[in-house]
Amino acid sequence: VQAQPGLSPELKDALEKFINSHKVVLFMKGTKQFPQCGFSNTCVQILNTLNAPYETVNILEDERLRSGMKEFSQWPTFPQVYIDGEFYGGCDIMIEAYTNGELVETLEAAVNS
Amino acid sequence: MALRATTLSLQKVLFSGSFAGPLVIRGMATAADVEKALKERLKASEVTVIDTSGGCGASFDVAVISEAFEGKRLLERHRLINNALAEEMKQIHALSIRQCWTPEQQKKAQGT
Numbered sequence: 373v374q375a376q377p378g379l380s381p382e383l384k385d386a387l388e389k390f391i392n393s394h395k396v397v398l399f400m401k402g403t404k405q406f407p408q409c410g411f412s413n414t415c416v417q418i419l420n421t422l423n424a425p426y427e428t429v430n431i432l433e434d435e436r437l438r439s440g441m442k443e444f445s446q447w448p449t450f451p452q453v454y455i456d457g458e459f460y461g462g463c464d465i466m467i468e469a470y471t472n473g474e475l476v477e478t479l480e481a482a483v484n485s
Numbered sequence: 486m487a488l489r490a491t492t493l494s495l496q497k498v499l500f501s502g503s504f505a506g507p508l509v510i511r512g513m514a515t516a517a518d519v520e521k522a523l524k525e526r527l528k529a530s531e532v533t534v535i536d537t538s539g540g541c542g543a544s545f546d547v548a549v550i551s552e553a554f555e556g557k558r559l560l561e562r563h564r565l566i567n568n569a570l571a572e573e574m575k576q577i578h579a580l581s582i583r584q585c586w587t588p589e590q591q592k593k594a595q596g597t
Contacts, residue, residue, distance in 0.1 A: 395516050411581075412580065446564070447564075447567065448567050448571070448574040448580075449567075449574075449579070449580060450571075459560075460560070461559070461563065462563065462581045463581070464563065464581055464583070465559055465560060465563060468559060469559075
């Protein structure tokens with residue numbers, strides 16, 4: 373239904389730079405102040421609970437970003453979480469990792485690295 | 486309501502016995518499509534698909550038991566599921582992966 377403009381080299385570079393210059397990046401629907409989807413909200417709540425420093429990017433603002441991120445991460449849905457420059461997962465993975473304690477370890481390692 | 490009743494009776498004819506949940510036919514991914522794709526492409530021994538869309542057919546909860554998950558981390562398991570559903574994902578707005586276990590893990594969880 374929607375066009376897939378694809379991931380331009382410029383956008384890919386910009387994404388790599390952005391992801392690598394922040395410890396935790398959450399690509400989400402809406403903003404951390406106003407999440408516009410329950411799954412994105414869940415990730416915001418988890419990161420807030422763990423007191424993690426994180427940046428959010430609202431993928432609803434730009435269709436190129438939205439389709440580009442799917443390709444960049446090889447992941448079809450949002451939210452998408454990057455920790456320490458690496459793709460960490462979507463909402464289900466965040467919940468699982470939060471529940472079993474892996475997430476707090478990964479975040480601590482990232483923040484202290 | 487008449488349209489709804491027609492759709493339901495059509496579903497009974499088309500899918501009798503092949504799925505458990507309610508679903509609506511409108512040329513998009515159905516719970517039955519998702520279940521079939523996961524069973525075939527992941528050689529899953531057990532697949533549970535719940536339509537959580539409230540009828541629009543674009544939101545699913547899935548649980549998958551497959552040997553394909555053996556030796557793979559959670560992220561890789563989710564990637565396997567996403568890839569298996571690549572075609573269906575174009576029409577799916579939300580997919581929650583509740584479980585992606587190996588048969589071993591399922592046995593342990595059931596305490597047998």
